[in-house]
Each structure stands twice: as structure tokens, then as C-alpha cells.
Amino acid sequence: MSYYLWVRSVDQYASTTAFTVQRETGGSAVDLLGGLSQLSGGGSSSDTDILYEFIQSQELVRRVDAVVDLRAHYTQHWGTDPLFSLKPDATLEDLVKYWQRIVRISYDQSASLIELRVLAFDAQTAQSIAEEVVDESQSMINALNAAARDDTIRYALFDLEEALDRLKTAREALTAFRTRTQIVDPSADIQGRMGVLNNLQQQLAEALIEFDILSETTKRTDPRLQQAERRIEVIQSRIAQERLTFATAEAGQNGEDYPTLMAEFESLTVDREFSEEAYRAALAAVEIARSNAARKSRYLATYIAPTLAETAQYPQRITWTLLTALFSLLLWSICVLVYYSIRDRH
Secondary structure, eight states, rough: OHHHHIIIIIOOOEEEEEEEEEEOOOOOOHHHTTTTGGOOOOOOOOOHHHHHHHHTHHHHHHHHHHHHHHHHHHHHTTTTOOSSSSOOOHHHHHHHHHHHHEEEEETTTTTTTEEEEEEEESHHHHHHHHHHHHHHHHHHHHHHHHHHHHHHHHHHHHHHHHHHHHHHHHHHHHHHHHHHHHHSSHHHHHHHHHHHHHHHHHHHHHHHHHHHHHHHHHHHOOHHHHHHHHHHHHHHHHHHHHHHHHTSSTSSSTTTOOOHHHHHHHHHHHHHOOOHHHHHHHHHHHHHHHHHHOEEEEEEEEEEEOOOOSSOBBHHHHHHHHHHHHHHHHHHHHHHHHHHHHHHOO
């Protein structure tokens, strides 16, 4: 093993990079609209977890291979260093397995930090692979960002369309009620009828006073007294008829009474007001969604740019030599103990 490490193995250079996913959010629109941005949704999943899995995926390996030509680089020393090289006839699946050896990922899940160490047979290639991983990671985050924006706006527009349809239905129902009953507002119509009733009651009071005066100053056979009495009867009959229209089937054009008309009108009015509020809320949600699409974005924050190595640090020959010697010593010790144990039994 030591012979292979010191004689046959090829030097490997490491390029290190580190990054995390950050979100940029503007909150002014949310404050102005009273927190209605909750209607437009917002993702809480860990983008860094997604990115961690993406870096180990076959798709990323395929994209990097198309740019850097991983097969050409890592198979060039197969004849002299097959242990640390990729076999020339490697498939994409073989390349993905080999990727786990040359790209070492350190992921701090609590802080959402990812650190990569890329190994290659020359420093420039190692740095190029690391740069390509960063570029592809940024492209993936941009794709997630665009998908989130599209989903948010699409759902908000769908809610707005539903609210608009509901508002149209409520207004059409109110218009149909007014057309059917020939009453714009039952409350205003009742107030008009109450005005007529109050006027009749005032006339009745005047007629009664006039009748009392005539009763005291004229004889019972006076025609004026009979005329006053007849006027009182007509006014009382009219008052009774006006009061009857508030609770009988003579109030509406189709036989509805006023309590039924009032209940139906209030129900339609409440539906229209609720639909108007829902429409305003949906309209505000669309504006917030568009504002958030412009303000809120995920981006890749690279706090360590891909480095360019000056010396080869891999394979770690001294470390592997010491480990080989240690394991050899342990194996020799075990064999000796087994040997003496067997010999002592005989």
C-alpha cells in the first residue's frame, strides 16, 4: 500500500467553496395592506436541504460533465493509478458513484451552510468543477424562485377570478330581485308607505276634531255632520288597508309580503357586501403576490469562492501510510495472540 501511495498514485489538488441560500424579503407592502400577504402564501421549506441533495444528484453530475468533461480528466491516469482514477468505460451511474469520492460535502444543517471540497489531478480543473457546481446551484435556486413566484401569482389570480364570479352572481341576484318586485330598496319603500300612513293618521286626527266640533255646534241631522263622519270612515278604512299591506300578500308584485321581501333583500345585500369584501381582499392579495415576486428572492450566498490550490494535498500519503502501519501492527498482534493461544492449548 505504501509503495502504491508513494510511487504510483497521482497528486490531487483540492478546491474549496462554501455557500448558503438566503432570502431577501421586502415588508413595506405587507405593512400597508395589514398583513394580507398571508393570503398569497410563502414557502418555509429548507432550500439548503434541497440544494444539498441536488449537489449529489445524477442531474448535476451530467451537467458538470457536459461542461468540464469529467470522464476525460479522471480517466487519464487509469493505467498508472487505477485506485484513484475513473475507469475509461464508466457509465453515468459509475460517474455518479465516483462523484461521491471527488466531491466531499460538509453540511451544517443547523446553520444551513454547505462546504464543498473538489479533488482533481490539476488545480485548474478542481477550481473549474467547483465553479460549475456553484453556477448550477445558483441556476437551481433561480428555478425554485421562479416556480414559487409563478405559483403564488397563479393562485392569487385564481382566487381573484373566483371572488369576481361570486360578486357578479351576488349583484345579478340583487338585480333580479329588484326587477321581480319592482322595488329598489324595501326599506325605502316602507319608509314611503309609512309617510303615507302618517299623513292619513294626521288627516284622521283633523277629521275627528272637525267631527267633534260639528257635533257640539250642529244638530244630528246636519249634512255636514254626516259628511264628516263618512270622511272619518274612509280615512280609517284606508289606514287599515295600508297597514294590511305590511303583513299580507298584497305588498309584492308576485304575492310576497313585506317580512319575506325584507328577509330576502337583507340576505342578498349581505351576500353582495361579503362578495365585495372578498373581491377587495383577493385584489389586494394579487398586488401583494406581484410585489413579493419582485421583492422576495432566494439567492446563493457564496461566502468562500472556489479556491485555486498551489500544492497537492491528496492523496494523504503520510496519513494513509501511518494508518496502514497501524492496522498492520494490529493485525500482526492479533495473529500472534491467536498463535500463542492455540500453542498453549496443545
